[in-house]
Amino acid sequence: MNKYIPPSVMERLPLYLHFLNKLDEEEYEFISATKLAKLLNLGEVQVRKDLALVSGCGKPRTGYKRYELIHHLQSVLGTNDCTKAVIVGAGKLGKALIHYDGFEEYGYKIVAGFDNDPLKIDGKSIFPLEMFSQFCLENDIKIGIITVPEKNAQEICELMIQSNILGIWNFTPLKLKVPEHIVVKNENLASSLAVLSSKI
Amino acid sequence: MNKYIPPSVMERLPLYLHFLNKLDEEEYEFISATKLAKLLNLGEVQVRKDLALVSGCGKPRTGYKRYELIHHLQSVLGTNDCTKAVIVGAGKLGKALIHYDGFEEYGYKIVAGFDNDPLKIDGKSIFPLEMFSQFCLENDIKIGIITVPEKNAQEICELMIQSNILGIWNFTPLKLKVPEHIVVKNENLASSLAVLSSKI
């Protein structure tokens, strides 16, 4: 394997994995790309190509061994060495993400949250911001999630970079200024809503 | 105007609008696509083309009249007739979205939340599920947001369709079964995380 997997494909892998995990183990020892496509309402060729890229262990006529396919998906998604993330900003959205357990299925885990406001500190999962850098360095954290108010986002971004974080998932509408090697993914909920609304 | 605006462009419009709203009114009576692109770190031609599609009132050398551009963006995004949305599922994520006030800048407003669990009912914004249909019909709601557990998602989806909702923003990983004319936008946070993680 070790082929390059484009973002468009990467985005679909969690869907496949989740669906395969839900499938009845007895009934589906094998599953074909064709069948999976039909069940997920996706293009047949698209699924076939995605799976070929990720696994490539399909057998004509029978399809993929379900268990093996799950394993390959997990391997590409990073389940095998559980990618850890931290979050800064324990407002409503931050707390919702911290307590959302849907990431672990794909190998991601938000291991801690941080906030400056003592009211939001909560022993087991949300810590004071001063502890951020040390925590990240000690635990080799590479992914940081920003859910602070927009006006504090750049400052938190810089704190993250100082703490050796390489990927930032930004939930604020601020365009973060970062050096070349840092990856930023902006999550703009209003954008999604705009697209949905325009399609109606 | 009334040109067709592709989803890829639609997605960027809230970014432009938010940025223009933040700009100092005195300093920027006019702003050029070139300048905007530089400030937002986007492609110069991309911004120019987007703005031409949305407004087209740019003047060579001076650029766009800031105020006019804002107005055109709002008009396309729907601010002018404030698109209303409702949400079902008042768990952590649902509550975070209900109280998130960032949508209104773009003309979208989550006007009410619904839940079956009496513990989550909260007079001013979260109502019992039985009131859902009537509320939607009376208030001419066209957008529904699903933040219930996956196992209840299809059932809520059908309730929404019965209540004349046309666009569904689905935060569960379940592939919803809907008739032709219903638009579904799946928001899969794990997908975003997968893309980010793979780019590091």
Added chain:
DNA sequence: TAGATTGTTAATCGATTAACAATC
């Protein structure tokens, strides 16, 4: 005028879809 910026047409890039030989 000179030159920055516009709107638009052409070229490139990437992603999706179609076609098809290979195979279990």
Added chain:
DNA sequence: TAGATTGTTAATCGATTAACAATC
């Protein structure tokens, strides 16, 4: 064998980027 499904190559589609004449 016959036929469903695979992996892959070619064709199409849409989005981004480059090029350029028009214009204030």
